[in-house]
Amino acid sequence: MLLLRRLLVTLVALAALGLAGFYVLTDPRVVSSSPQIGALPAPDIENGKLLFAAGGCSSCHATPGQDDKLRLGGGLGLGSPFGTFHAPNISPHTRDGIGNWGVKDFVDAMATGVSPAGQHYYPAFPYTSYRLIPPKALADLFAYIRTLAPVEGKAVPHELRFPFNIRRVVGGWKLLFFDGASFKSDPGKSEEWNRGFYLVNGPGHCAECHSSRNALGAIVQATRFAGGPDPEGKGWVPNITQAEDGLGKWSKEEIAELLKTGFTPSFDSVGGSMAAVVRNIAQLSDADRLAMAEYLKSLPAVQGPARPAAAQSN
Amino acid sequence: MIRFALAATVLVLGFSAVMAQSDPVVERKATMKAIGGATGLGAKIAKGEEAFDAAKVQGIFKTYVDSGKKMETLFPDSSKNGDTTAGPKIWEDQAGFRALQVKFENDAAAAATATTDLASFRTAFGTVTKNCAACHETYRIKK
Numbered sequence: 285m286l287l288l289r290r291l292l293v294t295l296v297a298l299a300a301l302g303l304a305g306f307y308v309l310t311d312p313r314v315v316s317s318s319p320q321i322g323a324l325p326a327p328d329i330e331n332g333k334l335l336f337a338a339g340g341c342s343s344c345h346a347t348p349g350q351d352d353k354l355r356l357g358g359g360l361g362l363g364s365p366f367g368t369f370h371a372p373n374i375s376p377h378t379r380d381g382i383g384n385w386g387v388k389d390f391v392d393a394m395a396t397g398v399s400p401a402g403q404h405y406y407p408a409f410p411y412t413s414y415r416l417i418p419p420k421a422l423a424d425l426f427a428y429i430r431t432l433a434p435v436e437g438k439a440v441p442h443e444l445r446f447p448f449n450i451r452r453v454v455g456g457w458k459l460l461f462f463d464g465a466s467f468k469s470d471p472g473k474s475e476e477w478n479r480g481f482y483l484v485n486g487p488g489h490c491a492e493c494h495s496s497r498n499a500l501g502a503i504v505q506a507t508r509f510a511g512g513p514d515p516e517g518k519g520w521v522p523n524i525t526q527a528e529d530g531l532g533k534w535s536k537e538e539i540a541e542l543l544k545t546g547f548t549p550s551f552d553s554v555g556g557s558m559a560a561v562v563r564n565i566a567q568l569s570d571a572d573r574l575a576m577a578e579y580l581k582s583l584p585a586v587q588g589p590a591r592p593a594a595a596q597s598n
Numbered sequence: 599m600i601r602f603a604l605a606a607t608v609l610v611l612g613f614s615a616v617m618a619q620s621d622p623v624v625e626r627k628a629t630m631k632a633i634g635g636a637t638g639l640g641a642k643i644a645k646g647e648e649a650f651d652a653a654k655v656q657g658i659f660k661t662y663v664d665s666g667k668k669m670e671t672l673f674p675d676s677s678k679n680g681d682t683t684a685g686p687k688i689w690e691d692q693a694g695f696r697a698l699q700v701k702f703e704n705d706a707a708a709a710a711t712a713t714t715d716l717a718s719f720r721t722a723f724g725t726v727t728k729n730c731a732a733c734h735e736t737y738r739i740k741k
Contacts, residue, residue, distance in 0.1 A: 519739030546731045551634040555734025
């Protein structure tokens with residue numbers, strides 16, 4: 285009996301210790317250290333506008349059901365195995381959007397996934413990619429967003445299942461999967477390749493859709509860019525590595541052309557959320573699209589998850 | 599003999615048409631391929647890789663109009679499943695889907711009228727082909 289009680293006490297103590305450990309380790313301030321911003325020059329709004337397009341911000345944050353892609357009232361639902369995420373209002377509205385934010389708040393959100401109130405953001409917001417964007421460019425983007433119209437009204441809250449509805453859980457997720465490093469160019473590669481790497485992995489966040497994810501919703505790095513089932517439902521996200529059924533047979537120019545016009549080499553027109561991606565990437569320069577293509581052509585051929593029979597052909 | 603050959607040909611043609619009709623998924627893929635082929639030619643002309651030819655260009659727009667009309671009949675309720683990338687929204691929002699089909703046909707017909715030379719072709723072609731993404735964005739699943 286005494287032994288049993290002792291065991292019980294030990295167990296409770298261990299559980300408490302574990303909980304305390306979890307609490308400390310998942311603290312947003314512990315998980316991610318915010319980048320040093322330092323003194324920034326006056327923001328370059330044109331550059332911010334370009335980054336806004338490259339990042340596809342409006343694809344998720346524009347108010348659904350109306351045509352103005354610069355009304356960033358949020359609300360769009362993003363389906364996932366954990367529940368439905370709703371993009372928040374990121375318009376410069378002081379109460380409902382990010383009108384009260386400072387540059388540092390914005391940089392922290394984009395690069396570390398932590399809100400001004402010190403809470404973790406869910407990685408449905410792809411800060412896992414945006415972290416590659418340097419603070420100076422983020423400040424430009426922030427300045428551009430501040431020129432847009434404030435939109436009243438908060439977006440509906442996320443509808444997530446337990447335990448995913450506890451934001452602290454994201455702290456554990458970050459410890460496991462979040463690499464907070466910013467972009468470092470590879471001196472062994474060309475300037476064009478480095479630009480492409482940055483655009484594809486950073487603002488473009490291409491891997492966020494073009495990769496399959498594990499049970500905890502993190503990208504499986506071994507099959508990064510190799511496509512997989514569409515997490516939002518029916519359909520298949522294509523492999524964009526150099527695999528046979530990926531972009532192996534595409535020329536650099538053909539990839540750049542798709543990113544500009546939406547047409548594949550056989551003149552099929554890409555659909556689904558890629559249509560919006562093309563509208564955004566079409567606003568970049570030809571040089572930037574070619575850089576993205578240069579980088580994509582350098583990806584080794586990787587086989588992704590096997591397609592179900594019905595989704596195999598077109 | 600010739601008469602027999604002719605009769606046989608007509609029969610075979612008729613039979614293939616019936617076969618194709620019986621599978622709208624196969625039929626609409628072929629129709630989409632025809633649209634893609636016309637678009638490929640149009641893109642070459644617009645880029646100056648192929649010479650501007652009024653007859654060819656009118657052929658492109660005719661393919662669009664004809665294909666558009668054909669597509670209107672190719673999405674019956676029975677063709678939701680199977681080897682298709684047609685999105686469920688087609689059947690959830692039939693009016694919206696039909697409106698985009700009609701817009702494509704009308705834009706193609708207007709483009710045919712507006713095209714007189716290479717410059718006007720480029721503009722008209724650019725306008726019509728915006729319909730591809732507009733429809734695929736909502737009504738086709740990723741593939």
